[in-house]
Amino acid sequence: MTENSQEFTHFNEAGRAKMVDVSKKPLTERKAIAEGKVYTSFETINRIQEAKIEKGDVLGVAQIAGIMNAKKTSDIIPMCHPLNLTGVDLDFEINVKDNYIRIVAEVKISSQTGVEIEALTAVSTAALTIYDMCKAVDKGMEIDEIRLLKKTGGQSGEFVRETE
Amino acid sequence: MTENSQEFTHFNEAGRAKMVDVSKKPLTERKAIAEGKVYTSFETINRIQEAKIEKGDVLGVAQIAGIMNAKKTSDIIPMCHPLNLTGVDLDFEINVKDNYIRIVAEVKISSQTGVEIEALTAVSTAALTIYDMCKAVDKGMEIDEIRLLKKTGGQSGEFVRETE
């Protein structure tokens, strides 16, 4: 990238972080779906369902957090390209048998790079928001199985997670 | 969006917030113009005109605030799509008879969704900045008549506010 000379020591030529150049890639329609789970106590999951958490409507706040953070993923994840998402949607399922909330996020765009990390960021920050809203009554919650379910569009083609 | 089962209770299927999918809409040239007013005391409007506010040049700061916040509207308004605005301009009129400052903002873009909310955000944050710069001498100021004047481009066509 720059001229060399005896006086210079180049830093970290191999391992250096970069935001990889995608300027030659074509625009394609892309979509990514990710999921994750928040395991809580039996009491907490009931309070969430019955809207008895002092900080307010837990899943309503988590939904908005997921959408807002998906939009600013490139400010949260250092090497992630800035993108103007065209659609973000989150869905929550409350499992009252095993005491967890499943979060699913779907993100859409037409761009030169994919939106997997945006969908995962939506799920992760929605999960953290659930933790934050409920932590006064349950510090033992755990966030698990954050992973990509499906991705379409782009040169690497379609990815669909195999069911276990 | 996800498979169902007896164990799951779906949350808020109807009322849930989403950033609506605009990925199928065509790119069109769009423009929006919005206005708003800040009513002050007689003394305050004179101080602003004579540049006698301790915090500095009131309208110069308000102009920059309006432009900067128009650019980050999607970080301020939760369900608003991120957009790369191509032009933002603000204009201020000082009405020395009725003691108000009228703010007009114009925003331009070529995109899949409109920029009404960006123009309104420019006006609102410019108005708040005027309040902030003058609040040491006038806590009774009031912000009024923030509204869309005109919008062109997009499927819903042109909107022009009727004069009263």
Next chain:
Amino acid sequence: MTENSQEFTHFNEAGRAKMVDVSKKPLTERKAIAEGKVYTSFETINRIQEAKIEKGDVLGVAQIAGIMNAKKTSDIIPMCHPLNLTGVDLDFEINVKDNYIRIVAEVKISSQTGVEIEALTAVSTAALTIYDMCKAVDKGMEIDEIRLLKKTGGQSGEFVRETE
């Protein structure tokens, strides 16, 4: 602030913007309450009440927007001091006779400077969010009467807005 010389022309000594020095002011308990209104059509106010806005739960999203933007007021308003707010709460009243939503925000802190602008920012951005959520069905909405209702704490003492 800096030494002078014949070659220098000082810029804008009088009118220049600054974030005024509050480092000598004592920490005091402070609170501010602000209000504002969003006027809509009859149809829109009914849709909001009946949760029939496509983008989702209008007032739930507006509430979160108000709280989140109150927290980052110093990033929105240029000369505003950064502050760590200790409490933010918003309340909405739907007036079905005159077709408006009244927003009231209350902000608390212990600090060297007041939180009036934080309360007004909460109200303004909640109002903009209501506009954004409903603009697909009603572009004629108007935001009015954004103003400070009450302020306590600090050297300038208590401010209470006189009722009209």
Next chain:
Amino acid sequence: MTENSQEFTHFNEAGRAKMVDVSKKPLTERKAIAEGKVYTSFETINRIQEAKIEKGDVLGVAQIAGIMNAKKTSDIIPMCHPLNLTGVDLDFEINVKDNYIRIVAEVKISSQTGVEIEALTAVSTAALTIYDMCKAVDKGMEIDEIRLLKKTGGQSGEFVRETE
């Protein structure tokens, strides 16, 4: 919070979200430690160790992401109080037997509210960064066991997660 009248319908009095008031709580020394894991393929974990990921030094970037996002947790998590953290540190362990990276984050502050969510945000965003850096070679990675390990300071006292 505001006066009532026959014309008003109060919105969501019970379930409404708020940033709870902590202004009466005393300042105390607080610390929180959280952990999480990123499970990868055998090949990916080796590439990370041998610094053969094209986007750069995976764990170095993840460390900085964790620290930077801990600092802005209140901008990511809606009802979280803004806080000026006094210390953030992250540690990574590579488990070459079970193919995972364990992330541990420790956050410190003297404040009126705790930093559990800041420590969990550091872990989650570091995990997402690892995913982002490696996703070109491994889309099947999974983030698991994000949870609080320990918390000291504050009225609710010490929390230590029981070992399994």
Next chain:
Amino acid sequence: MTENSQEFTHFNEAGRAKMVDVSKKPLTERKAIAEGKVYTSFETINRIQEAKIEKGDVLGVAQIAGIMNAKKTSDIIPMCHPLNLTGVDLDFEINVKDNYIRIVAEVKISSQTGVEIEALTAVSTAALTIYDMCKAVDKGMEIDEIRLLKKTGGQSGEFVRETE
């Protein structure tokens, strides 16, 4: 932009700041390269090379800072257009004879406006980060020669800085 009347005084028609309208300009491939230098003491440059700075890997952190801030240049520089950069890369050279670190940043995009200021922001914030990481041992550091080296694409054509 708005109608006139005797009662109005227009503010600052000539000198007012605006984000200039680029909506009529064509999309072109653009690239900008900028450089800058941080002069340190002999001892500091050795500590950096030997990784003996307490705050961590100085150039690794500076690299990430440069990339992250290039992405959000429009939030840092008031009249700068928001852009979705497609590539950012930074390179560092340590000059052990004259005790300085040279920073070179390259930014790419396809857009209606150039990325010179993004490349300069990457260099400047990387330089500030080096200062921040080393200031505990060397407060006398100096940042110099921040300037554009090359720019291609756009109506104003190519710019190449003449060598001295």
Next chain:
Amino acid sequence: MTENSQEFTHFNEAGRAKMVDVSKKPLTERKAIAEGKVYTSFETINRIQEAKIEKGDVLGVAQIAGIMNAKKTSDIIPMCHPLNLTGVDLDFEINVKDNYIRIVAEVKISSQTGVEIEALTAVSTAALTIYDMCKAVDKGMEIDEIRLLKKTGGQSGEFVRETE
């Protein structure tokens, strides 16, 4: 920080970046003053003085940029502690003999850590803003001599730069 075992390889124990713990340091009154220069062509410096730059009032915009970025230094510089600044002021001197603008920034706070990097960030971003406002007429500008002039408060005591 975490327990060890044969299966784990610790990453980067020595060189890893951290936001150093300042929780045991006392609060003291602190101040920092920094400077920098933007060298332009003869024509550009005259245009700035005569307010003939199309983008608007160059130094007015630069002043606000410096103040706003000083406030968010911890979001720009990775290992920098978040701080609530109590005062920020910038001063500009136009040198019409040697064709440069000298920027001086002063930052104040009462805190556990100093504000040198905040003052330098104010100067650097004000300089970048001058570049951005004038780049349409002068791509050859150069930013130089960004450095700390004075620092008071804190354990390391006073620093005053020696005049050359």
